[in-house]
Amino acid sequence: MTSLLTYTLKNLPSTSQWALRFSMRPLSCSSQLQAATAVQTKSKQTLAKPNIRNVVVVDGVRIPFLLSGTSYKDLMPHDLARAALSGLLHRTSVPKDVVDYIIFGTVIQEVKTSNVAREAALGAGFSDKTPAHTVTMACISSNQAMTTAVSLIASGQCDVVVAGGVELMSDIPIRHSRRMRKMMLDLSKAKTLGQRLSLISKFRLNFLSPELPAVAEFSTNETMGHSADRLAAAFAISRLEQDEYALRSHSLARKAQDEGLLSDVVPFKVPGKDTVTQDNGIRPSSLEQMAKLKPAFIKPYGTVTAANSSFLTDGASAVLILAEEKALAMGYKPKAYLRDFMYVSQDPKDQLLLGPTYATPKVLEKAGLTMNDIDAFEFHEAFSGQILANLKAMDSDWFAQNYMGRKAKVGSPPLEKFNIWGGSLSLGHPFGATGCRLVMATANRLQKEGGQYGLVAACAAGGQVCHRSFIGASRKSFSWKQNRFIQEWLI
Numbered sequence: 001m002t003s004l005l006t007y008t009l010k011n012l013p014s015t016s017q018w019a020l021r022f023s024m025r026p027l028s029c030s031s032q033l034q035a036a037t038a039v040q041t042k043s044k045q046t047l048a049k050p051n052i053r054n055v056v057v058v059d060g061v062r063i064p065f066l067l068s069g070t071s072y073k074d075l076m077p078h079d080l081a082r083a084a085l086s087g088l089l090h091r092t093s094v095p096k097d098v099v100d101y102i103i104f105g106t107v108i109q110e111v112k113t114s115n116v117a118r119e120a121a122l123g124a125g126f127s128d129k130t131p132a133h134t135v136t137m138a139c140i141s142s143n144q145a146m147t148t149a150v151s152l153i154a155s156g157q158c159d160v161v162v163a164g165g166v167e168l169m170s171d172i173p174i175r176h177s178r179r180m181r182k183m184m185l186d187l188s189k190a191k192t193l194g195q196r197l198s199l200i201s202k203f204r205l206n207f208l209s210p211e212l213p214a215v216a217e218f219s220t221n222e223t224m225g226h227s228a229d230r231l232a233a234a235f236a237i238s239r240l241e242q243d244e245y246a247l248r249s250h251s252l253a254r255k256a257q258d259e260g261l262l263s264d265v266v267p268f269k270v271p272g273k274d275t276v277t278q279d280n281g282i283r284p285s286s287l288e289q290m291a292k293l294k295p296a297f298i299k300p301y302g303t304v305t306a307a308n309s310s311f312l313t314d315g316a317s318a319v320l321i322l323a324e325e326k327a328l329a330m331g332y333k334p335k336a337y338l339r340d341f342m343y344v345s346q347d348p349k350d351q352l353l354l355g356p357t358y359a360t361p362k363v364l365e366k367a368g369l370t371m372n373d374i375d376a377f378e379f380h381e382a383f384s385g386q387i388l389a390n391l392k393a394m395d396s397d398w399f400a401q402n403y404m405g406r407k408a409k410v411g412s413p414p415l416e417k418f419n420i421w422g423g424s425l426s427l428g429h430p431f432g433a434t435g436c437r438l439v440m441a442t443a444n445r446l447q448k449e450g451g452q453y454g455l456v457a458a459c460a461a462g463g464q465v466c467h468r469s470f471i472g473a474s475r476k477s478f479s480w481k482q483n484r485f486i487q488e489w490l491i
Contacts, residue, residue, distance in 0.1 A: 062317035064267075066281070067428070071274075096127060102118075102126065105166075141431065161322075168430075245384040252419070253423070308383060322334070336443045355460070
């Protein structure tokens with residue numbers, strides 16, 4: 001990707017150039033509020049590779065995703081992760097001593113539990129002999145946990161791995177200022193009263209100003225919301241289109257919730273409070289109400305608002321991943337094969353949120369598939385504008401030729417197959433836990449609809465993307481040789 005990135009950095013179009021190219025093709029979602037009807041099971045190619053172990057997902061769960069500052073606000077991240085692990089143990093009945101390794105993803109780490117995977121595992125009753133480690137890769141942290149699990153199993157190092165993710169935005173670490181930290185450290189090392197008094201004499205009131213964590217790019221000092229606003233402008237995505245897409249997400253999520261389709265959600269008895277049973281961020285509104293909100297980032301002319309952005313969320317998720325022969329020997333009926341994955345990085349300023357466009361054709365080509373082969377699409381919805389910009393870019397020969405070095409577009413997913421049970425805009429986005437939700441949503445959708453292949457995608461801070469392919473099977477017509485699906489991770 002080095003040569004392509006160099007070309008892109010030198011030749012990025014201005015906002016007006018992109019807008020000129022894409023303004024003639026508005027993308028409206030107002031007609032896509034109904035979920036797609038079930039598709040017929042098809043017999044397609046297998047993506048098995050010779051001399052490589054088959055890796056499968058048996059099942060996965062998540063505790064309800066909640067708005068930050070609500071029922072989980074008095075807990076710690078390992079409490080949520082422990083609940084997800086306990087839910088997975090209950091759902092799958094996997095013996096704890098069979099698990100070889102545990103990996104969790106997280107983004108904003110609690111300093112008291114720097115290895116949250118280990119603390120959650122011990123709290124959930126796993127043996128202290130079971131290794132566990134924590135990974136971080138922005139919004140694709142749990143995807144990284146899962147790809148690491150796949151590598152461990154495919155290489156023969158492990159047979160059974162639990163992967164997951166957690167985020168608690170209700171209680172983020174706030175630090176003293178750097179100058180205050182330095183003074184406190186120096187005071188701890190001072191050996192005489194004179195040294196201590198000398199240091200204290202340098203104290204100033206502004207030393208007490210705290211350092212708050214920001215959802216911003218370190219390299220550009222720009223929040224992701226600013227990037228989404230600029231991307232929407234560059235691709236001529238109107239405020240109305242963004243609000244329409246957000247309304248679609250909330251409407252489809254509410255329908256899926258009411259119909260019991262979000263089967264990966266497990267109840268969580270919050271200590272000292274009631275049992276939480278469902279996501280609480282699903283709030284279908286109206287376009288009229290959404291239009292009243294002011295821009296959240298670029299004021300007063302921006303189009304990204306609280307209504308068309310994903311919200312700060314608390315939550316945790318976990319999946320059980322095994323070698324195929326181990327799963328079958330244990331009597332499991334897996335939901336998915338896990339095949340290919342790849343990581344792609346883009347310019348973190350102008351292409352921060354365009355990862356899905358760049359990664360989708362790569363994983364499809366690696367798997368020998370086309371967009372027409374895919375039965376279910378699950379893309380992470382950071383912002384409505386981000387989703388709609390990617391759909392336009394993926395459907396543009398001009399963009400493919402000028403910025404991807406490709407002869408033709410890969411094509412955009414049809415909305416009747418796209419996030420039809422809602423997405424991050426409505427279900428929530430606990431940074432470290434979303435990847436597992438995307439995977440299980442795709443697996444469950446394909447089984448419900450009788451599909452074979454699925455595609456999962458997510459952009460992440462730093463302009464990074466991971467693609468991963470999955471093959472799975474429907475419960476209605478299960479055959480390891482014939483009825484399979486592929487899921488792609490685009491992280």
